[in-house]
Amino acid sequence: MIHPDTRLVTIDGVVGSGVIATRRIPRGTITWVLDDLDRTFNGAQMNALPASYDKLIDRWTFHDGRGWRVLCWDLGRYMNHSCDPNCGGSEFWFEVALRDIEAGEQLTNDYATLYMRPSEGFECRCGAPTCRGTASHTAPHAVARVSEQLLHALEEIGLVAQPLSGLLRPDWLERAQETLLLNLDQKVDTHVAAAE
Amino acid sequence: MIHPSSELRFISQAVGYGVFATEHIPRGTFLWVLDHFDRILTPAEVGGLQPMLRTVVDRYAYQAADGNFVFCWDFGRYMNHSCAPTSRGVGDAFEVAVRDIEPGEELTCEYGTLNLFEPMTCYCGAANCRGTIRRDDSKRHFKIWDKQASGAFELSHTVEQPLLPYARLGARDFPLVEAMQAGRAASVPSSRDFHIAEAPVELRVAAGHRAR
Numbered sequence: 329m330i331h332p333d334t335r336l337v338t339i340d341g342v343v344g345s346g347v348i349a350t351r352r353i354p355r356g357t358i359t360w361v362l363d364d365l366d367r368t369f370n371g372a373q374m375n376a377l378p379a380s381y382d383k384l385i386d387r388w389t390f391h392d393g394r395g396w397r398v399l400c401w402d403l404g405r406y407m408n409h410s411c412d413p414n415c416g417g418s419e420f421w422f423e424v425a426l427r428d429i430e431a432g433e434q435l436t437n438d439y440a441t442l443y444m445r446p447s448e449g450f451e452c453r454c455g456a457p458t459c460r461g462t463a464s465h466t467a468p469h470a471v472a473r474v475s476e477q478l479l480h481a482l483e484e485i486g487l488v489a490q491p492l493s494g495l496l497r498p499d500w501l502e503r504a505q506e507t508l509l510l511n512l513d514q515k516v517d518t519h520v521a522a523a524e
Numbered sequence: 525m526i527h528p529s530s531e532l533r534f535i536s537q538a539v540g541y542g543v544f545a546t547e548h549i550p551r552g553t554f555l556w557v558l559d560h561f562d563r564i565l566t567p568a569e570v571g572g573l574q575p576m577l578r579t580v581v582d583r584y585a586y587q588a589a590d591g592n593f594v595f596c597w598d599f600g601r602y603m604n605h606s607c608a609p610t611s612r613g614v615g616d617a618f619e620v621a622v623r624d625i626e627p628g629e630e631l632t633c634e635y636g637t638l639n640l641f642e643p644m645t646c647y648c649g650a651a652n653c654r655g656t657i658r659r660d661d662s663k664r665h666f667k668i669w670d671k672q673a674s675g676a677f678e679l680s681h682t683v684e685q686p687l688l689p690y691a692r693l694g695a696r697d698f699p700l701v702e703a704m705q706a707g708r709a710a711s712v713p714s715s716r717d718f719h720i721a722e723a724p725v726e727l728r729v730a731a732g733h734r735a736r
Binding site: 329363364365367377378380381384388399401494495 | 560561563569573574576577580581595597689690
């Protein structure tokens with residue numbers, strides 16, 4: 329379920345719809361949690377879908393990097409890409425605001441963190457100073473940056489209002505923190521190794 | 525899945541949202557099909573939902589003939605009721621347009637076949653408005669509903685069916701599609717057969733189901 333202080337709006341003829349904040353959402357706020365009305369499809373379930381569903385899958389679902397395709401029942405599936413996203417964490421089945429999101433601002437993900445299929449790449453017009461021009465399915469530096477921002481945002485999780493906290497399972501949060509810390513340690517180790 | 529030539533519009537605080545045609549849609553067209561993205565919940569699963577999600581399901585899901593609840597993943601769940609609806613349910617997977625629909629017209633269906641928990645007051649304004657929509661309305665009205673459904677379904681092979689590739693067919697739907705593709709007359713199941721006498725005991729406390 330997406331944060332209640334959001335609304336679907338038409339962005340323009342090219343982008344289509346997007347999700348904006350109707351009030352300020354501070355950093356560390358849970359903006360989305362996988363819930364029991366969202367659909368999850370494993371590989372076998374995906375293969376069982378008729379071929380006519382291929383385009384719908386590209387358009388409306390994301391991959392969690394752990395073998396599951398996720399289809400959000402609510403506005404979550406309208407979140408657009410940005411090369412400088414303000415939300416992240418979908419691979420852990422919940423998202424948090426990576427920085428303060430102002431009223432009227434779009435909620436965005438970096439689609440490179442959503443394990444896109446190669447067929448899902450597109451020309452990006454996000455307008456961020458760090459825009460990569462083409463949103464392709466691999467962007468390791470961008471993904472690492474989101475992970476780092478996410479780790480810091482999670483430190484604020486107990487300090488801000490959390491309308492979605494009832495849906496967040498404690499083990500999901502623990503898993504996210506452990507995984508992100510581990511990744512950071514490995515990165516530090518790599519840097520140290522490179523320096524030596 | 526709702527027909528691609530439609531859009532969601534906010535109607536009013538009292539009614540909420542509704543689905544409106546954006547292009548001409550001829551009689552016989554499937555306005556909605558049950559698809560593989562729709563969520564199907566058993567009564568036990570509905571009973572176990574967190575309160576935030578239960579509210580959503582109570583308002584937007586319907587109870588199918590097999591007793592399970594269907595929660596549409598797309599704008600199909602915002603279709604309102606009318607006592608003179610634009611479509612009738614056929615089989616388990618189809619809503620078929622019973623008249624030509626013009627751009628800007630609201631797409632409506634019949635909640636009397638959706639096994640409502642509680643009677644619903646109707647303000648549809650149709651000349652034949654029943655005033656109150658009840659769980660067992662099909663017992664009283666099935667003849668006219670079935671006639672409209674059969675008449676419209678006979679035209680289904682003569683019009684474009686953009687939703688057919690997405691339909692999730694049940695046992696009662698396969699013969700319908702076979703007949704349709706062969707251009708034969710199909711024996712459309714009666715709307716009476718979709719009525720379930722009692723709401724599941726564990727869910728009866730729920731109120732305000734699909735209030736318009």
